[in-house]
Amino acid sequence: MTTTTGAGLRARIRTRDGWAVRHAVLTVTDMTGAQVLRAQADEEGAVRVAEALAPGPYTVIVTAVGYAPAASTAIVTASGRAEVGTVVLARQGGVELPPPGPWTLDPAHSTVAAVAQHLGISSVRGRFTEFGGRIEIAEDLARSTVEAEIQAAGIDTGNGMRDGHLRSADFLDVERHPLLEYRGTRLSPAGPDRWTVHGELSMHGVRRPVDLDLAYLGTGPDPWGGVRAAFRATTELRREDFAMHYNQVVAAGIAAIGTTLRVELDIQAVQGTRLPTA
Known part of the structure; x- marks a missing residue:
């Protein structure tokens, strides 16, 4: 040549x-x-x-x-x-972006969890058992949106006494603030098959900007004739940003509960505006 x-x-x-x-x-x-x-x-x-x-x-x-x-x-x-x-x-394994349009969160096959440090040496994991929401995937992916509502009283850490305390005014105060609400208004790319969801979280009567680190895991058919998309998202929250200042200090000045929560979301969404009835 x-x-x-x-x-x-x-x-x-x-x-x-x-x-x-x-x-x-x-x-x-x-x-x-x-x-x-x-x-x-x-x-x-x-x-x-x-x-x-x-x-x-x-x-x-x-x-x-x-x-x-x-x-x-x-x-x-x-x-x-x-x-x-x-x-x-095309990626091997058929991983593609989900088609544009509405997608409905399936709580039965999704998990909304949070992890907090306990006594500075271990972690306590909890999850919310009642939630729902919708994803609208736009033709221009950056304009995609997310709406989710979580019932605060549905917190479950596997310990009834601890769950009661978390529902009290010291933490979630479910009597006055029964819902946690998230509104994601846009996406920005963070790498192949990864995005940042930019939005706001309303919790304990306080609304704050919260971004989610989002990974798209793939799309496929389900046994009920529908199409599902899977996502995993994480973020970290500071309790004091949402006016939850309660803590108990144990020996050597160590806080019983960490001030930072790691939120872990494993989501399945069904294409369309309704979940399967089967």
């Missing part, structure tokens, strides 16, 4: 949701199957080769770890230039 002004090969390697596939490998073969070019995509998923190719048709094969290979035909012009354009790679 020789270098000619304006000659060479250009390509962009992307996932179906538009992410660059870094360090994908692009291989070009002629019509006899002989390899004539092999190049690696850069950090932006771009392949740029300056050397000219002989005019004619070629086969372009793109591979990357974790993705199914993709093949296409490229025509090299008389100037020795080939514009492959955008090559889209």
Whole structure:
């Protein structure tokens, strides 16, 4: 191959949701199957080769770890230039973004949990047993929204006395504030198959901005003829930000309950506005 002004090969390697596939490998073969070019995509998923190719048709094969290979035909012009354009790679295992539209949270197959440090040496895990919500996935993913309501009285840590205390005015104060409400108003990308949900949480009579670190786990059919999408989301909350200042100090000044809660959400959502009745 020789270098000619304006000659060479250009390509962009992307996932179906538009992410660059870094360090994908692009291989070009002629019509006899002989390899004539092999190049690696850069950090932006771009392949740029300056050397000219002989005019004619070629086969372009793109591979990357974790993705199914993709093949296409490229025509090299008389100037020795080939514009492959955008090559889209699908993830192995079929992980794709869920289709746009409404999705309903399925509480029976979802978990809303929180973890707090206890005595500075171990953790106490609790979960909310009553909740519901809806996800609206937009054509422009960044405009997607989330709405969720959680019954504060549904807190369950596996200990009745502790649960009663958590429902009291020292913590959730369920008599005055029976609902925890989250409204996510937009998403921003944080990596392939990962996003940040930007929103607000209302708890204990206080509303604060709270972002969720969101991972999309995939979509598939369910036994009732529907389609489900799975997500995992995490965040951390400071109790004092929601006016929950109660604490008990034990020996050596160690607080009985940590001031920070780690929230862990494992969510299944059903496509549409209703849950299956079966």
